[in-house]
Amino acid sequence: MKIKLTVNGEQHSLDVEPRRILADVLREDCRLTGTHLGCEHGVCGACTVLVDGEAVRACLMLAVQCDGRSVRTVEGLSSPDGEPHPLQRAFSAEHALQCGFCTPGFLMVAAGALEADPTIADDSERIDGLVESNICRCTGYEPIRRAIMRAAAESASRGKP
């Protein structure tokens, strides 16, 4: 089946089997391997990407469902000039990653929430909710929570006039 995906702002015309999941198409067809597969059944969140700005588990979505839609992956998080996203800087500063396998998923969950509502820094429960949605086996989550807080606080203060 022929589909068109906009991935990180770039148009991809693809011919994919209808059964192929979005994560596999991103990884194999678009060669964007930053999106990881930790369970392939919707539990771990490692595969999280943004589809039209909303966080989805890319292992639970078929690529054909995304025809004509816009997908953002971890590769599209930095600005085009290579300047890291505040979340990327904050994750590094807070040691919010060890092996890094879960990291793209957490980044994208947080990026989606932060972009939809830059004020989430004010609501620590909402940040907790974001961290609780994915699994990390290395860090114990606390550094991830701190990193998202830090990036959210930074974005909020930047957004202020």
Next chain:
Amino acid sequence: MEQWTRREDRRLLTGHGRYVADLVVPGCLDAAFVRSTVAHGIVREVDCAAAREVPGVIGAWSAADLSGLPTCTHAAARLQDLPPVPHTLLARLSNEEAVTGREWPALAKERVRYAGEAVAVVVGEDRYRAEDGAAEVVVRIDPLPAVVTPSRAANDSIALFDGLSNTAFTGEAGQPIDESVWQGAAAVVEARYRQQLLMPTPMECRTILAVPEEDGRLSVWSGHQMPHRLRRELAALLDLPVDRIRVVVPDTGGAFGSKSAAFPEFVTVVYLAVTLGRPVRWIEDRLESMTAATRGRGQDQRVRLAADADGHLLAYELQIDADVGAYPHLGVGLPMQTAWMATGPYTTPKVHATVRSVLTNTMVTYPYRGAGRPEATIALERSMDLLARRLGMDPAELRRRNFIPAGSFPYQTPTGRCYDSGDYSTALDLALETIGYGTWRDEQERRRENPDALPLGIGLSCYVERSGGEPGGLHEFAGVEAHEDGTITARCGAAPSGQSHETTFPALVAQALGVEEDRVRLVEGDTDAQPEGLGSFASRSAQVDGAALCHACALLIDRARERAAELWGMPVEEVEWSAGSLRPLRDGSAAIGLAELVKDTGPLRVDDRFESGMGFPFGAHAAVVEVDPELGTVRVLQLVVVDDCGVVLNPAVVRGQAFGSAVQGIGQALYEGIPYGDDGVPQLANGLLDYLLPTAAEIPPIEVKDTRTPTPSTPLGAKGAGESGCIGTPAAIVNAVADALQPADPGLLQMPLTPDVVWRAARAPKYEEAR
């Protein structure tokens, strides 16, 4: 680089990490395995004919299809039949005797012995095609009764291997204790503990990619802790000299001990790559990992602990029935680690630990973070709390009274360990002070007087672990090389899976040489770039590789001074090294930088083998919990972990590992466990949802502190870090729950402390009532 705290961060945060599944190899095929759905049975039929007809399937084979074959003529190897799975000699994890007569076929032949055991393999153009094919393989297995627990398996009424006992290994540490010791003791406590089976669950499952190269060599990429071991084992299987194989470990998504062997799937994939002459990879998915990857722990323990009326320990006995799974190849001797470490931090004069390793119809047990020490610590520390209660003594005081004093190291334990260093009471004091022990005890009293208050408990756990490895595996290979452009390449045999080596080791080398950090680059995890090595396991990298790198730096400095001395025609004693340059002691004017020296005198590289002693990190963990007796829930109000890993190379990295490890310890205490049915099939219908890994919602306030007692085993003084939470935390939490509920029967509180377990324990007779 200042935007990134670790060198690893840039690529891992921007999606440019390279894990095995990310590597692009043209024409690479994917393997999928057909697995037994029963735990024990006779294989009647495995028919792959239909699978071979599926579009995109390149081939499909049962064990029978891969035996009795003519010798394959591929340049990479002289191969005939699919070889069996090798066994682990390292750290006495397995031995010849245990595996004799018990072959572990890479694909099951006449018999399956665990649910998830592979019976056929299908190779396709991609994983979808391979799985299409796998779905068409016809498998008929006549089920046999299964044995799932070591106690049931030990009576041999159902034998896994005909004519052989299920008990595949026995061992002991220490001397048997005379009955009179128990009879003469003022207090003796006895208990039974179950150390449940756990899934290590790195977020990246196992991976292997095997590529036959045009020059006849074989390249293998794998998320692995021991690339040199993998190379050696594969070379033996394929009957190849080791230098014909290159193993590369790219980014690896966690391991926790579980990625250091040559697994059945690895054997099969490499064999197929060589016989087909094509690249083949196997990217394990989570569902297969949940039945077919190695598990950790799995012991049924019986303990006796005796003390005199003052609380001085007299004797400790630990009997272990270990569940080692269906094959003895990887970890039949692993429970000896528990036996050797049974003494813990105490001066107990008589300690005796016995091990019986029993085969069961479950997947194989193998090291998982802590590997034997959690089992030792939990048994001893739970018993210490029972004893304190029996003696009416404060559990902290009982421990203090029995600690091996700080001045008595090296200390020879009755179970055969020689502890290098320790200061156990300082660690405990820091833990008590940090958690506010006295304040919590007061709160506990208050709550005991208020019938409406939820019971509160305080639990302690003092542990000693062992790092570096076992005798025969305490060395490592490392080297440093100075280049003309002023950069330094450091090499060592380690292979990280998230431990920040790329950041920590260059910093260490830079410090040892006195050069700027960004001039140093680390090379690891590639057997071509670093021909010899042991790997990253047993918390050894900082301790052994760190010390080995420092040793190599010292050699490099010596070599550089010799060369400068020659250059200047003066005795070497008159050449001084400082901050990456050399100068004559007397006349400082002629200083020469390392880069310049290399330019003038040619390449400068040193490589050496470095031998470490064993390290014995230790610590004290303390937990406060609140239990809801009606709901059976446990809320951890506070957790304090104090660890001592000697000299710390990078405090933030060590802290991060201590924290993450404590969270795995919480999982072990409260949530995780593999639910096997009586038929030996894991009950995991909802996949990862059915294995309760801690999520962020389960994380209590955790404070990580340290004391620093350097090991004399290496000049660097670093001991192992990163396993502490799995070792120290579970007993602290279980002791806290027992302290809150005070059940008369300690056996009611077996991990994981699920609401069901806690609810029942809350209803059982209390300790006071039973007396």
